Amino acid sequence: MNVAYYLSCSDDDSYMLPKKSDGLVCSKCGAVTAKDYLNPRFKPKKRKLDLVNTYDGYYIASERFRLFCEESDYSGLEFVQLPASPSYFWFKVQNIVRFNLTTRTSSTEFCELCQRHRSVGGFPYGKKFLADTKEPLADGFYRTDIEMGYRDLSPLLIVGPETKNKIVARKLHGLCFDEILA
Numbered sequence: 001m002n003v004a005y006y007l008s009c010s011d012d013d014s015y016m017l018p019k020k021s022d023g024l025v026c027s028k029c030g031a032v033t034a035k036d037y038l039n040p041r042f043k044p045k046k047r048k049l050d051l052v053n054t055y056d057g058y059y060i061a062s063e064r065f066r067l068f069c070e071e072s073d074y075s076g077l078e079f080v081q082l083p084a085s086p087s088y089f090w091f092k093v094q095n096i097v098r099f100n101l102t103t104r105t106s107s108t109e110f111c112e113l114c115q116r117h118r119s120v121g122g123f124p125y126g127k128k129f130l131a132d133t134k135e136p137l138a139d140g141f142y143r144t145d146i147e148m149g150y151r152d153l154s155p156l157l158i159v160g161p162e163t164k165n166k167i168v169a170r171k172l173h174g175l176c177f178d179e180i181l182a
């Protein structure tokens with residue numbers, strides 16, 4: 001049974017953090033440690049897309065995307081307006097679903113200084129992607145409890161089946177969906 005979709009998007013070919021990022025990143029491994037930092041000068045590059053992520057792990061949403069979420073009355077979402085690009089937003093999701101850690105999930109390159117893995121990857125598409133989700137998720141956006149990627153990790157975005165249909169009908173650009181089964 002289809003219970004949800006894994007939502008992915010294109011990278012923005014950009015970094016949120018400025019080149020001089022002393023104090024914002026771990027001095028040993030370079031991962032972002034100032035998790036609430038927003039660069040006042042940051043502007044997204046791929047402006048035709050409604051959702052992108054930066055190489056350092058920030059999801060950036062368009063005004064169209066924000067309006068869609070507002071009209072749909074979704075809860076647990078945060079849109080932080082970008083000072084240098086007011087029609088774009090740092091998109092954060094607070095609704096958490098538990099990722100199913102399997103033997104294919106690998107956490108490597110542990111950094112002693114910031115106490116985090118530099119690399120977390122490997123997840124099975126399709127079946128058993130989420131640990132506790134046995135029924136279709138309610139209409140809305142979710143994030144996995146664990147963060148994945150390389151150096152700058154970010155949670156995976158998950159949507160309910162109804163949400164995916166609404167996004168497709170709304171013709172939002174740049175969003176890809178992979179089916180999650182239970």
Ligand SMILES: [Zn+2]
Pocket residue numbers: 026027028029030031111112113114115116
């Ligand atoms: Zn580190």
